[in-house]
Amino acid sequence: MSQAQPALELVDVHKSYGDLSVLKGISLKANDGDVISILGSSGSGKSTLLRCINLLERPNAGRILVAGEELVLKPAKDGYLDAASRPQLESMRSRIGFVFQSFNLWPHKTILENIIEAPMRVLKQPRAQAVARAEELLARVGLADKRNAYPGNLSGGQQQRIAIARALAMDPQVLLFDEPTSALDPELVNEVLSVMHSLADEGRTMLIVTHEMRFAREVSSQVVFLHQGQIEEIGSPEQVFDNPKSTRVRDFMSSHL
Ligand code: ADP
Ligand code: MG
16 A cells, blocks of 8 residues: 655754754654644754755765655755756745744835735735735735735734744645744743644644743654754653653753743
């Protein structure tokens, strides 16, 4: 019987910056609907891992497959990306949504323009179709009335909900979140977590770097603990939070609860 392809698969991914080895062989699989939380101390490689998956960084070795498809880049002689690889890079990247800690909305575009830009440019959606979908998504994140506002006029929590709507507009196979609530005032954290919770409930495939332990425990199908660029422990939330095998994980948990 043929098995469905994992939504995302990493095979022995390595990444260094110069002499600094940051990812030392990460293998990980996310099936459709999996929510994988990634925990670990500062500097353990969490952001680098997400950036490699989204092809913002190029791994030095290893494979990354999205629904079974691998991006095979032809490096140019100077080490930069070969022009022929660009369309495939853009197409692969459009299948992976990325939500940053710092929102990264375009400040000079309205909220609506922020959301429709990539669907129109990358997916070649007609404007009317992109606008209709954006309106749906704005309603979904509870911000229908902000379509003509500019990012600078919104709270951090609202901006992050817009960033999520913008990612969803591409209908990505996998959504990546890099500490999506770390830049927010505490009273704004829950409005963002509750949108993420509803995405998890509807079966979205997500990888979430977060320090929100209670949230991670509630939504995750798997929890990964990174330490110095390697997976120190991986398991169900119950296992990793309540009964970690690694003393390092145990210490981390007790200092974060
Ligand atoms: P985390 O997100 O877990 O805090 P990062 O992935 O941001 O960790 O960083 C892991 C290590 O890689 C750190 O030592 C960091 O200083 C280093 N690093 C990250 N990005 C770069 C870069 N662009 N150039 C050089 N070193 C980097
Ligand atoms: Mg980080």
